[in-house]
Amino acid sequence: MRAGLNTPDAADMAQKQYDESSFRVLKGLEPVRERPGMYTRTDSPCHMVQEVIDNAADEALAGFAKNIHVAVFRDGSVAVTDDGRGIPVGLHPVEGLPVVVLAYTVLHAGGKFDKKSGNSAYAFSGGLHGVGVAVTTALSTRVEVEVRREGKVHQIYFANGGREIGPLVEAGSAGKATGTRVRVWPDGRYFDSPKVPMNEIERLLRSKAVLLPGVQVMLDVEQPDGSFARQEWKYADGLSGYLSEMTAGAEAVAPLYKGEAYAGQDEDFAPGEGAAWCFGWFDGVQLSESYVNLIPTVAGGTHESGLRAGVFEAVKSFIEHHGLLPKGVKIQQDDVCGKMSFVLSARLLDPQFQGQVKEKLNSREAVKLVSSMLMHPFEAWLNQNVEFGKAIADMAIKQAQSRLKDAQKVEKKKSSGVAVLPGKLSDCESESITENELYLVEGDSAGGSAKLARNRETQAILPLRGKVQNSWEIDANRLFANAEIHDISVALGVDPHPPEASDAVLANLRYGKVIIMADADVDGSHIQTLLLTLFLRHFPRLIEAGHLWIALPPLYRVDVPAQGKKRPARRFYALDDGELMSIRDRLAKEGYREEQMETGRFKGLGEMLPAQLKETAMDPATRRVLPVTLEGVTEAAKLFDLLMGKGEASGRRAWMEAKGNLVEADL
Structure with missing residues (x-):
């Protein structure tokens, strides 16, 4: 075994059995507390406070609130008050709990679903799936909610990350006043800094005033002497x-x-x-x-x-x-x-x-x-x-x-000593490095579709035949014996280099983005891995400078017919089975029957029409591409030694036994 690799021995394996008892089901708000970064920003509590502000703004957007007031206290808590309709406090007809309790303690519960069926409380809102304020509760030591609705004042609190729910009590008469007041005490254990950044809150509230003409937005900040400093925003124009x-x-x-x-x-x-x-x-x-x-x-x-x-x-x-x-x-x-x-x-x-x-x-x-x-x-x-x-x-x-x-200046610097570009490269017209993109495409068939789908001004296509050679243990001096690797290097204008190379190795780089585009299947993933191996080992400065990207072409397409005059026939694309299920569920809520959803699976990029490939993987406005980033060359090199080295079969097997369950793989 190589030093530094996390490969447990037999004794460790005996202690870490992988059986039915290894599975844990997270319930309630546990997923948020376990993985807060999946639900909110963790640098500060700003976003979880924004969730409360957004609810008040949605009331204003719907035309029911004219004032939004935010108060920041010296103890770190924040209170948000609006004069909207007030969140419902009655029992939910199905769940049997007060709606205010569901909103603040249950994920995926809210009044912003079913918009197309007309059963939503909001026609337009930022809330999508009822996660927002439930996250706020999960990451707070205490949340107090006061609702003025139907002539009464109702109060309730949630403590210890939502584990403790206080009683819903009637606290007096509200007269004709309506609205909601929420005070939140963020739990500092979940954030890099427990303080709410005032510059972000000010910018957020000012933007709400901008977007809601005529709505008064106020911010009070408690001072050391107990007084409050106020700012107000209201934009009639x-x-x-x-x-x-x-x-x-x-x-x-x-x-x-x-x-x-x-x-x-x-x-x-x-x-x-x-x-x-x-x-x-x-x-x-x-x-x-x-x-x-x-x-x-x-x-x-x-x-x-x-x-x-x-x-x-x-x-x-x-x-x-x-x-x-x-x-x-x-x-x-x-x-x-x-x-x-x-x-x-x-x-x-x-x-x-x-x-x-x-x-x-x-x-x-x-x-x-x-x-x-x-x-x-x-x-x-x-x-x-x-x-x-x-x-x-x-x-x-x-x-x-x-x-x-x-x-033209760039062209003059390039003109002397440049290698002859590969014949199968379909180059772009632009000479602007920041705009130019090179797509490394799996196969001639896919390359043909990509050539028809591309923007000739800024996008170049280099088709690759078959799988690129595993170059992890190949000496740089022997790399160009492989025609595919030779063509990639010449097209880029960059020679192989070590990690410690200076920025000068990128002086003749011809494209600002190098995008790997392979099929959305196992073979495509293998080709991606081989290309990533090539760039990490022999072109690491490309990755460190942020030039390498991966396209995410879809695996499925879903076609549905028109819905009267309001909705034309539409097509949706899904990256995987989970996204396909989400799209089908969404269409079912819109009223489409199972037999109306025509689902097809792409066998590869070459099967996609140029217009489909352009929309999903090549048009900057609609495509999905991911940047390849590198936090540490040494750590990545150790892992690639294990995964790609020819003499590491035993180490790979031990690694798969220890951590194979953590890998997402389409087998």
């Missing part, structure tokens, strides 16, 4: 008032453009779905903020992609209509939108987020939703305000010309 405030003093290329649009009864989207936006261009200032149903999406997502696509198409059409584009210049989206400042607020009936903290929107339909609603009104505005339209066009054209000059 909503998005435009906020963006004007944030860009005050900066010189604008053109006036702010604001607008909003929402679907009606006879459109391709559900009634009420749509977006509000405000954007502009400023010298030296750039701001980009987006929201979905009032939830801040700090990592952006498909709604931002739709905004940029709509703005780009409108400006491009204006430039072509007025004949403004100089000969030899080609406008790209980043030329138009790269320096744009915007605030975007989208409304989706059933948004799909990346992770429970909802930092990024993944709903593919949001691209078309926002772009289609924005493009034509903005193009009309440009043509009605030709002076401003030409100023925006001139800015974009200058940016494109500057990009072309930079590309």
Whole structure:
């Protein structure tokens, strides 16, 4: 055995039997307390407090609350108060418990399901699956809830992470007042810092005021002397008032453009779905903020992609209509939108987020939703305000010309001594390293589909025949005897190098992203592993610099017919069996019968139509790709020694006996 590997001996194995008693079922809020990072951010309690604030904001979004008040106390607790309808306190007809108890102690219980059937309490909300405030309870030492509803004041508390539930008591008369007050004491054991970061809370509350015109948002912070310092936000002009405030003093290329649009009864989207936006261009200032149903999406997502696509198409059409584009210049989206400042607020009936903290929107339909609603009104505005339209066009054209000059400089540095590129490489047209992407694709058949699906401007395709050689124990001087590895190195413009190599080894890198795209099956996983082995052993600086990615093509597709005039025929994609089950459950709730859901399994990338491959794995707006990161070369090398080394068969067997149950494998 190699030193440093965790390979238990026979005595350890005897003590760690793997049988029926090894399984543990987590109940109630135990999953949250055991793995808090799966449900919320653990750097601070900010996100678990945000869950409470979001509930108050959903009441305002639904039109039932006009005031949201947050108080931060010196003991670390936070209280959130709204004048909405008040959470129901009566018994649930099925569960037999007060609804307020279900909301704060049961995962996947809430009033934001069944939106399409009309049985939801909220048409549009950030809450999706009833996890939010239950997580807050699980990670708090105490939660106190006061509800003013139907003329009465009701109080209840939850302590010790929800393990203790106090009695629901009637505490007096509320008169005509309604609303909910929740005070939370975060449990510092679950967070890197037990304090709520005030800058994040202030930014969050200000954004709620921006997105809810006319709603008064207040923040009180307890001071050392026991008094409270107050801040208030209220934006009568909503998005435009906020963006004007944030860009005050900066010189604008053109006036702010604001607008909003929402679907009606006879459109391709559900009634009420749509977006509000405000954007502009400023010298030296750039701001980009987006929201979905009032939830801040700090990592952006498909709604931002739709905004940029709509703005780009409108400006491009204006430039072509007025004949403004100089000969030899080609406008790209980043030329138009790269320096744009915007605030975007989208409304989706059933948004799909990346992770429970909802930092990024993944709903593919949001691209078309926002772009289609924005493009034509903005193009009309440009043509009605030709002076401003030409100023925006001139800015974009200058940016494109500057990009072309930079590309020519790069080409001059490359021109001497460059190797002949592989004949099977379908290269991209752009010379911008930051935009260019190289797809390493399994097989010629899949390569053909990828070539038809790609964006020729920025995406290159290199088909690989069969499985790449296991290069873990091959000397760097002998690597190029393998044709596939030779072609990969030449296409990248990077030679094999050791982990301690300097950044200079990436000086001739031709692509900002190298994306491995293999079939979503066992063979595809094997090819991914062999390529990762190659890059870790012989091109580690590519990984450390963040250039290596893995595409996640779907394994299944689900087709459903149109639902009257409101919903056209749709297609969904699933990465695995779990996601397929989730999609089918969602469609069943929408009213589709089992026989209406046509499910197909992709045998490989080559079987996918180019349009399907583009949507799921190649279009930056809708694809799924994962970055390959490396926290420590030494630790990773030890594991790959065990897994890929030719003389490590006995070590692999011991490792599989000890840890095989922890591995997710499709066998």
